[in-house]
Amino acid sequence: MGLYHMLGLSTRAGGPGLPGGARRHSPVAGELGQYEYLALRKKTTKLKFRLLLLVLAAGTAAAVLGFSFSFRPAPVVQPLAFDHKRHGAEDIACKDCHKRVEDSPYATFPKLKQCLLCHLEAKGNHPDEPKIRDYAKEKKEIPWIQVNRLPGHVYFSHAAHVKYARMDCKECHGDMKERTEPVTVSQIQHLDMNTCMDCHKEKGVSTDCLRCHK
Numbered sequence: 001m002g003l004y005h006m007l008g009l010s011t012r013a014g015g016p017g018l019p020g021g022a023r024r025h026s027p028v029a030g031e032l033g034q035y036e037y038l039a040l041r042k043k044t045t046k047l048k049f050r051l052l053l054l055v056l057a058a059g060t061a062a063a064v065l066g067f068s069f070s071f072r073p074a075p076v077v078q079p080l081a082f083d084h085k086r087h088g089a090e091d092i093a094c095k096d097c098h099k100r101v102e103d104s105p106y107a108t109f110p111k112l113k114q115c116l117l118c119h120l121e122a123k124g125n126h127p128d129e130p131k132i133r134d135y136a137k138e139k140k141e142i143p144w145i146q147v148n149r150l151p152g153h154v155y156f157s158h159a160a161h162v163k164y165a166r167m168d169c170k171e172c173h174g175d176m177k178e179r180t181e182p183v184t185v186s187q188i189q190h191l192d193m194n195t196c197m198d199c200h201k202e203k204g205v206s207t208d209c210l211r212c213h214k
């Protein structure tokens with residue numbers, strides 16, 4: 001994955017800085033007619049994707065030659081022992097904490113102020129619980145690490161699948177309601193390209209390469 005980023009091939013729209021998956025507009029748009037601009041944009045996107053194929057071919061060749069590209073990340077250590085099961089029992093919905101899951105590509109992580117709604121005062125006697133207020137004192141957010149991540153050249157949208165396709169979080173993430181430990185390894189390995197494609201074919205959704213690859 002680092003390889004795509006090094007080569008500047010991470011062209012996915014959206015991200016924390018661009019809520020709702022807004023696309024950046026290129027300054028040349030103003031100088032060209034709309035159709036010329038669109039044609040140009042299409043060309044450069046195709047070029048980027050061809051470049052990607054080339055890089056992948058090179059990667060395979062390198063692997064054959066005995067270089068090792070490690071694509072499997074090690075388990076991460078999350079800053080706090082967050083327990084989904086315990087918090088589910090508090091009657092909080094997934095989207096109370098993962099606020100953008102129905103209206104943007106990203107589900108997002110909860111802000112500290114969300115935790116402080118209940119943890120402004122001590123709750124229980126778990127050693128990690130007071131750390132919530134330590135972050136508040138230091139005016140820092142809790143640095144959660146995003147574990148589930150597709151390669152940078154793939155575009156994915158939570159809103160499309162959760163809201164419009166009405167999929168349950170469970171279908172992709174397993175049963176989070178029963179989970180007592182933080183997520184430390186990816187839950188989405190089963191979502192390879194064929195799985196995405198099979199369902200798109202079945203539901204009559206576009207399988208155009210550039211729908212998922214930007």
Ligand code: HEC
Nearest residue numbers: 080081083086090110114115117118123124125126128129
């Ligand atoms: C609706 C109230 C509520 C919200 C919001 C909430 N918590 Fe909790 N939290 C609780 C309760 C209740 C407990 C259990 C206390 C006990 O042990 O009796 C708890 C326990 C914990 C514990 C101790 C671990 C454990 O298993 O007991 C941690 C750590 C924690 N919460 C972190 C967080 C974080 C981080 C957030 C924000 C993302 C958060 N909580 C949001 C109510 C809440």
Ligand code: HEC
Nearest residue numbers: 094098101106107108109148149150161162167168169172
């Ligand atoms: C169709 C499969 C699918 C479904 C359904 C799904 N997710 Fe995800 N989720 C993913 C994928 C794929 C990623 C990694 C996305 C990326 O690389 O940007 C991810 C990443 C995440 C992340 C971390 C990154 C982020 O987007 O902030 C959270 C949190 C998350 N999902 C929560 C949820 C919740 C909550 C639901 C249900 C309301 C849900 N997901 C439903 C596939 C899914």
Ligand code: HEC
Nearest residue numbers: 082087092093094097145146147148169173176177182183
């Ligand atoms: C009280 C807030 C809270 C609620 C409610 C909550 N989550 Fe989370 N969620 C978190 C926090 C904090 C993390 C990061 C720590 C962890 O992995 O447990 C997280 C992590 C995740 C991740 C892993 C994201 C990644 O890729 O790193 C998924 C998936 C997820 N939650 C899904 C769900 C689903 C599905 C529900 C509803 C059943 C739900 N969450 C309810 C706070 C919450």
Ligand code: HEC
Nearest residue numbers: 154155156157160164165191195196199200203205211212
């Ligand atoms: C179980 C079925 C299913 C799976 C699995 C699935 N999708 Fe989808 N996807 C859908 C449906 C249905 C829609 C159309 C939603 C709508 O009506 O907009 C969709 C829409 C999309 C869109 C269009 C969103 C937009 O805003 O234009 C993209 C991109 C996408 N999916 C990517 C993926 C990727 C990448 C994967 C695999 C990681 C994946 N999908 C897996 C069912 C699925």
Ligand code: HEC
Nearest residue numbers: 053056151154191192193196197200206207208209211212
């Ligand atoms: C529905 C979404 C979707 C569509 C449509 C799609 N892809 Fe993919 N593609 C993916 C996902 C997701 C991955 C990442 C798989 C992984 O990480 O395991 C991927 C990975 C790839 C890779 C990297 C090699 C690999 O297997 O990991 C290539 C090359 C590729 N796609 C080519 C294409 C081409 C060519 C088309 C058009 C025929 C296409 N894709 C259409 C979702 C899609």
